[in-house]
Amino acid sequence: MCGIVAATARREVSEILLEGLRRLEYRGYDSAGMALIDNEQRLQLHKYQGKVAALEEAQTLNPILGCTGIAHTRWATHGQPSAANAHPHISGQRIAVVHNGIIENHKALREELSDAGYDFVSATDTEVIVHLLHKSVSEGNTLLEAMRSTVSLLEGAYALAAIDTHSPEEVVAARSGSPLVVGVGIGEHFLASDTMALRQVTDRFIYLDEGDVVVCSAAGLAIYDDAGEPVQREMKKISGDVEDADLGDFEHYMLKEIYEQPHALAATFAKALDQKVDDSVFGDAAAEVFAKTRAVQIVACGTSYHAGLVARYWLEDIAGIPCQVEVASEFRYRKRVAHPGTLLVTISQSGETADTLAALRHAEPGEFVASLVIANVDNSSLVRESDMAFLTRAGIEIGVASTKAFTTQLVAFLMLALVLGRHRGLSPEREQLLLDGLAQLPELVKQTLKIDPQIEAMSAAFIQKHHALFLGRGIQYPIAMEGALKLKEISYIHAEAYPAGELKHGPLALVDADMPIVAVAPNDDLLDKLKSNLEEVRSRGGELYVFADGSAGFKDEPGVHVLAMPHTPEILQPVIYTVALQLLAYHVALQKGTDVDKPRNLAKSVTVE
Ligand code: G6P
Numbered sequence: 001m002c003g004i005v006a007a008t009a010r011r012e013v014s015e016i017l018l019e020g021l022r023r024l025e026y027r028g029y030d031s032a033g034m035a036l037i038d039n040e041q042r043l044q045l046h047k048y049q050g051k052v053a054a055l056e057e058a059q060t061l062n063p064i065l066g067c068t069g070i071a072h073t074r075w076a077t078h079g080q081p082s083a084a085n086a087h088p089h090i091s092g093q094r095i096a097v098v099h100n101g102i103i104e105n106h107k108a109l110r111e112e113l114s115d116a117g118y119d120f121v122s123a124t125d126t127e128v129i130v131h132l133l134h135k136s137v138s139e140g141n142t143l144l145e146a147m148r149s150t151v152s153l154l155e156g157a158y159a160l161a162a163i164d165t166h167s168p169e170e171v172v173a174a175r176s177g178s179p180l181v182v183g184v185g186i187g188e189h190f191l192a193s194d195t196m197a198l199r200q201v202t203d204r205f206i207y208l209d210e211g212d213v214v215v216c217s218a219a220g221l222a223i224y225d226d227a228g229e230p231v232q233r234e235m236k237k238i239s240g241d242v243e244d245a246d247l248g249d250f251e252h253y254m255l256k257e258i259y260e261q262p263h264a265l266a267a268t269f270a271k272a273l274d275q276k277v278d279d280s281v282f283g284d285a286a287a288e289v290f291a292k293t294r295a296v297q298i299v300a301c302g303t304s305y306h307a308g309l310v311a312r313y314w315l316e317d318i319a320g321i322p323c324q325v326e327v328a329s330e331f332r333y334r335k336r337v338a339h340p341g342t343l344l345v346t347i348s349q350s351g352e353t354a355d356t357l358a359a360l361r362h363a364e365p366g367e368f369v370a371s372l373v374i375a376n377v378d379n380s381s382l383v384r385e386s387d388m389a390f391l392t393r394a395g396i397e398i399g400v401a402s403t404k405a406f407t408t409q410l411v412a413f414l415m416l417a418l419v420l421g422r423h424r425g426l427s428p429e430r431e432q433l434l435l436d437g438l439a440q441l442p443e444l445v446k447q448t449l450k451i452d453p454q455i456e457a458m459s460a461a462f463i464q465k466h467h468a469l470f471l472g473r474g475i476q477y478p479i480a481m482e483g484a485l486k487l488k489e490i491s492y493i494h495a496e497a498y499p500a501g502e503l504k505h506g507p508l509a510l511v512d513a514d515m516p517i518v519a520v521a522p523n524d525d526l527l528d529k530l531k532s533n534l535e536e537v538r539s540r541g542g543e544l545y546v547f548a549d550g551s552a553g554f555k556d557e558p559g560v561h562v563l564a565m566p567h568t569p570e571i572l573q574p575v576i577y578t579v580a581l582q583l584l585a586y587h588v589a590l591q592k593g594t595d596v597d598k599p600r601n602l603a604k605s606v607t608v609e
Contacts, residue, residue, distance in 0.1 A: 002075050003197065008170065008190075014064060021034070028602050033074075034046055034064075070096060074087050078126075079124045098162075104156040133150050146164075148213055151174050293342075293343040301355055304356075304406070310479065318414075347373070351377040351380020372390065374413070400597060447566040451563065455563065456587045458561060462487075467515055468516045469496055490599050543561070
């Protein structure tokens with residue numbers, strides 16, 4: 001999704017901006033640009049459709065230089081990907097702006113500005129902002145005043161950074177609904193959509209609040225709240241993790257992140273073990289909140305939503321607590337009725353997903369006993385705005401298709417089921433079984449990674465296919481959904497998941513030799529039922545790819561390809577089978593030659609609705 005980088009310093013900043021954009025590439029984008037104020041106080045601009053590499057090439061051939069600048073990677077919302085629609089947008093050769101978010105009233109503003117004589121050169125919603133800023137400074141206002149009056153006219157979500165050739169040492173920025181952080185250097189200041197973009201220049205960050213407007217120069221920083229009052233916001237020092245962003249020996253981040261899972265899972269669980277998987281793992285208020293929790297409402301998007309679907313099985317089975325799960329984009333707009341005593345649990349790798357954040361923000365007063373977020377990024381908006389937070393320790397996840405974040409979310413949910421279960425009579429024996437299982441998990445994932453060559457061999461059968469069906473039963477159904485999502489995200493093969501028992505209510509009509517059927521088949525209570533469902537597929541000529549426990553009794557035969565999975569305690573099966581399906585998607589995509597880490601049209605962090 002769109003990424004912003006800005007800098008104001010006593011040194012030349014174009015390389016800082018470019019490096020920032022490179023570090024934001026993982027978020028997903030389709031065009032990139034930057035604008036600088038040169039030492040003759042003129043606006044200099046490069047912007048191109050495509051990768052940041054195009055910008056770098058332009059910079060090599062025709063460098064633009066300056067000590068104050070803004071840069072952007074754009075993920076198209078209004079207007080197709082093109083150089084004209086790329087940011088920065090400029091007005092009157094004086095103002096340049098970059099924007100992340102969506103301005104909902106842009107059409108009305110565009111008409112007013114056109115009537116006032118402004119010519120529009122792009123199809124974006126953003127262009128109204130730059131002309132509004134220009135109109136205001138032309139009336140004699142400072143860039144700060146112009147920013148304040150402009151944002152008061154905007155409806156929607158935005159993070160903005162603007163520069164003005166008449167105040168060449170300043171960057172003025174604002175945020176509402178889209179993330180923006182200030183990076184504090186020594187005698188220099190930066191802004192970015194996330195801290196990753198600036199880790200090469202600073203480890204000190206200020207997270208802006210909703211409605212904040214900020215004026216940065218090399219020498220100083222002034223922050224104003226939504227009422228226009230000067231405010232101080234806490235500065236945080238961030239440690240570690242910079243090297244995690246390196247690929248090392250791996251060809252792709254996704255593969256690296258799949259292979260990091262044993263470590264990520266152990267780290268997430270270790271955090272809890274220090275505290276003996278106590279309520280407090282979920283925050284200081286957790287003991288009190290969990291004592292009055294009678295139901296759980298989980299809200300999330302994408303892969304995180306699938307983690308919620310798995311969690312429902314655990315929360316109802318282990319903790320005996322009613323649980324509902326919903327995608328955030330639906331939940332946020334629905335008239336809802338929550339059971340008394342419902343705990344709202346949001347899940348988000350990034351902690352910035354717009355719909356999930358809106359679901360939290362729009363919770364009615366008194367609707368929930370409290371809000372808990374399971375997130376992977378500390379200081380993210382969801383973490384800051386929830387009553388309680390559990391941070392997974394997946395480390396930075398760069399691949400757009402989420403892998404290690406998902407499995408660490410599952411570990412977090414097993415722990416949540418365990419602590420909520422304790423409040424509801426979970427037996428010490430079952431609790432011990434869970435703890436032992438969690439301790440075994442990293443080793444079992446390592447064993448699963450060892451069957452990577454067999455999965456790679458199996459993947460060849462998928463590359464000519466246009467569709468695939470994933471089947472599971474019980475808790476393996478959401479795992480089948482996650483497997484299908486991984487495959488469609490990165491290989492562009494249309495993949496759907498079905499609970500195997502639903503086959504004959506529709507999808508069986510699609511089954512023929514051209515439709516590979518992937519079955520998630522650990523040896524669980526539903527195995528015999530699943531086997532009957534798979535027979536139905538076989539007898540219609542469907543080609544089966546079965547990920548099965550050795551004891552499940554599947555054999556390789558014509559039309560049935562079995563992948564022998566490590567024998568796994570039932571409670572850990574969702575994690576183990578997920579890892580295998582991640583590898584399947586990866587190898588299919590690799591052979592198809594798609595952009596595995598940055599699949600087309602997708603973004604890592606979806607900060608607009
Ligand atoms: C995007 C990403 C997915 C992710 C989803 C939710 O679609 O590409 O990988 O699962 O957003 O993101 P979150 O950060 O809230 O988990």
